[in-house]
Amino acid sequence: MAAAETRTGTQLRNGAASLRGLVRPIPLLLAGAVVFLALGSTFSTIFAQQTVAGLAQGAVYSSLALALVLIYRATEVINFAQGEMAMATTYVAYQLILWGLPYWGAFFVTLAVAFVFGTVVQLALIRPVQHKSVIAIVIITVGLFILIDGLVAWKWGADIKFMPSPFGQTVYHVGGVPVAQEDLGTLLVVVISVVLLWGLFRFTKLGLGMRAAALRPDAARLVGVRVDRMLAVGWGLAAVLGAVAGLMAEPAAFVLQPSFMQPILLYAFSAAVLGGLESPIGAVVGGLALGVFLNLVGQYVPFVTSEIRLPFAFLVLLVVLLIKPSGLFGRARVRRV
Amino acid sequence: MTALLELRDVEARYGPVQVLRGVSLEVPEGSVVAVLGANGAGKTTTLRAISNTVRRSGELLFAGEPLGHRGPEAIARLGVAHVPEGRGTFAELTVWENLRLGAYTRPGSSLRSDPGRVLSYFPWLEDRRNQEAGTLSGGEQQMLALARAFVQRPRLLMLDEPSLGLAPVLVTEIFRIIRELNEQEGLTVLVVEQNAHLALQLAQTAYVLEVGRVALSGPSEELAAHESVRRSYLGY
Numbered sequence: 415m416a417a418a419e420t421r422t423g424t425q426l427r428n429g430a431a432s433l434r435g436l437v438r439p440i441p442l443l444l445a446g447a448v449v450f451l452a453l454g455s456t457f458s459t460i461f462a463q464q465t466v467a468g469l470a471q472g473a474v475y476s477s478l479a480l481a482l483v484l485i486y487r488a489t490e491v492i493n494f495a496q497g498e499m500a501m502a503t504t505y506v507a508y509q510l511i512l513w514g515l516p517y518w519g520a521f522f523v524t525l526a527v528a529f530v531f532g533t534v535v536q537l538a539l540i541r542p543v544q545h546k547s548v549i550a551i552v553i554i555t556v557g558l559f560i561l562i563d564g565l566v567a568w569k570w571g572a573d574i575k576f577m578p579s580p581f582g583q584t585v586y587h588v589g590g591v592p593v594a595q596e597d598l599g600t601l602l603v604v605v606i607s608v609v610l611l612w613g614l615f616r617f618t619k620l621g622l623g624m625r626a627a628a629l630r631p632d633a634a635r636l637v638g639v640r641v642d643r644m645l646a647v648g649w650g651l652a653a654v655l656g657a658v659a660g661l662m663a664e665p666a667a668f669v670l671q672p673s674f675m676q677p678i679l680l681y682a683f684s685a686a687v688l689g690g691l692e693s694p695i696g697a698v699v700g701g702l703a704l705g706v707f708l709n710l711v712g713q714y715v716p717f718v719t720s721e722i723r724l725p726f727a728f729l730v731l732l733v734v735l736l737i738k739p740s741g742l743f744g745r746a747r748v749r750r751v
Numbered sequence: 752m753t754a755l756l757e758l759r760d761v762e763a764r765y766g767p768v769q770v771l772r773g774v775s776l777e778v779p780e781g782s783v784v785a786v787l788g789a790n791g792a793g794k795t796t797t798l799r800a801i802s803n804t805v806r807r808s809g810e811l812l813f814a815g816e817p818l819g820h821r822g823p824e825a826i827a828r829l830g831v832a833h834v835p836e837g838r839g840t841f842a843e844l845t846v847w848e849n850l851r852l853g854a855y856t857r858p859g860s861s862l863r864s865d866p867g868r869v870l871s872y873f874p875w876l877e878d879r880r881n882q883e884a885g886t887l888s889g890g891e892q893q894m895l896a897l898a899r900a901f902v903q904r905p906r907l908l909m910l911d912e913p914s915l916g917l918a919p920v921l922v923t924e925i926f927r928i929i930r931e932l933n934e935q936e937g938l939t940v941l942v943v944e945q946n947a948h949l950a951l952q953l954a955q956t957a958y959v960l961e962v963g964r965v966a967l968s969g970p971s972e973e974l975a976a977h978e979s980v981r982r983s984y985l986g987y
Binding site for chain 1: 802804822823824827828832833835839840841843844848851852853855856899903
């Protein structure tokens with residue numbers, strides 16, 4: 415009896431879902447964008463070049479945006495220090511390379527350091543005020559921003575440092591389009607990090623526990639999930655993603671200085687909001703879209719010079735939010751009570 | 752029968768409001784015990800005191816171990832599965848992920864090694880395994896919560912108002928499953944319920960709470976025959 419009743423219920427719901435699927439505008443829009451980029455790339459070499467470079471830049475935004483989203487989902491605040499944490503870990507890599515470690519050795523040691531760093535920040539600074547107020551956490555992250563900035567400048571100096579790129583200067587020709595090895599490498603590293611992270615959340619017990627802890631901490635405790643530990647691990651993972659962003663952003667910026675992650679944090683913030691702030695996929699797509707869009711606009715629209723790139727990014731963000739306040743991938747959840 | 756769970760003079764408060772004023776009760780191993788009472792009598796708070804999700808004091812013993820300062824996670828790991836009011840299912844996770852969370856505290860995954868056991872009680876879960884739990888009906892969510900608690904392989908299952916907001920047919924179905932879990936799996940159950948009629952049929956022992964104290968207790972048949980219980984809770 416109950417089974418029959420619920421089965422028709424499911425069919426109805428599935429029917430409704432597939433109907434909605436047909437007219438869902440966002441995937442359509444994205445598919446359109448991909449077709450546009452592919453077509454444009456076959457017609458114009460410069461267009462193709464700018465698209466690939468934009469994807470590489472966007473990948474960096476995606477990575478940091480994803481870090482912001484991870485923290486937002488778990489702690490419900492924007493970690494304003496995320497970019498500076500990434501900057502600090504990039505200096506760690508710089509130091510390790512100075513000490514003679516090969517680049518990729520330094521890369522992985524830095525990721526480990528970043529994980530510990532993120533965990534310690536959560537345990538020492540965030541946890542004590544976690545249940546008190548959201549604004550307290552926000553202020554702590556802002557304070558952390560300034561603290562890290564100062565500490566890095568004190569330790570390494572505020573002057574410009576030079577760090578080698580992990581990728582060579584080779585330029586490949588893919589169907590006549592010159593593609594920099596650096597862009598491909600950046601894309602590849604970010605894609606691998608994101609896929610690994612997705613797998614962790616999707617398939618492992620730790621990932622399931624982290625998702626449960628972020629969604630409903632009280633209910634998670636009742637099934638034995640150690641929520642505090644999960645939140646600390648979450649901050650650690652976010653810091654690792656940030657470190658990847660920092661390390662991949664540095665070669666494009668050519669120089670290392672304490673402020674180098676600040677514009678990238680703003681782009682990442684836009685990407686995260688564009689994607690819907692709660693949505694990891696949204697953050698990744700938002701970052702890539704922003705990177706490509708800004709590059710193409712910079713190429714083809716004369717008045718968008720590098721000086722007004724950032725304000726222009728925010729203009730786009732504003733327009734998107736006016737049309738769809740929950741962001742591209744934010745959704746009003748269907749809940750049955 | 753020895754007591755699996757024992758509460759002696761347990762008090763609990765939300766801020767300045769004292770809700771439990773000295774509750775003592777025993778849950779024998781292998782039995783079903785019901786806690787009855789009007790709204791605000793402290794039924795839900797009793798369960799929350801056991802899983803330490805409310806500020807409480809007094810003596811709480813589970814299998815001889817004091818629960819004292821153990822956190823909710825640790826108490827779950829001792830073998831107490833608490834299905835809270837509102838079911839505690841994760842709406843955003845799939846049905847199967849909810850079940851995997853049940854197995855969270857078990858070494859390895861009891862779900863992977865033995866999905867048949869939970870599916871024999873809840874066969875429909877198989878078809879719905881990839882559906883988001885939030886899209887299930889209220890009755891289905893209650894069953895999922897029950898299934899998840901069962902996957903936890905607890906020594907004590909605590910249910911808070913399993914009948915709340917459900918159609919009578921589903922309520923009967925859920926109580927049938929609870930009875931089966933008790934009889935076939937030997938699972939000890941502590942159930943809080945507004946529907947005194949069903950609860951007294953299911954439980955061997957029952958406690959009636961009134962404003963944070965145990966007003967009456969005893970074997971279910973005796974309570975069902977008791978004048979004031981009949982009038983206040985059974986309505987005849």
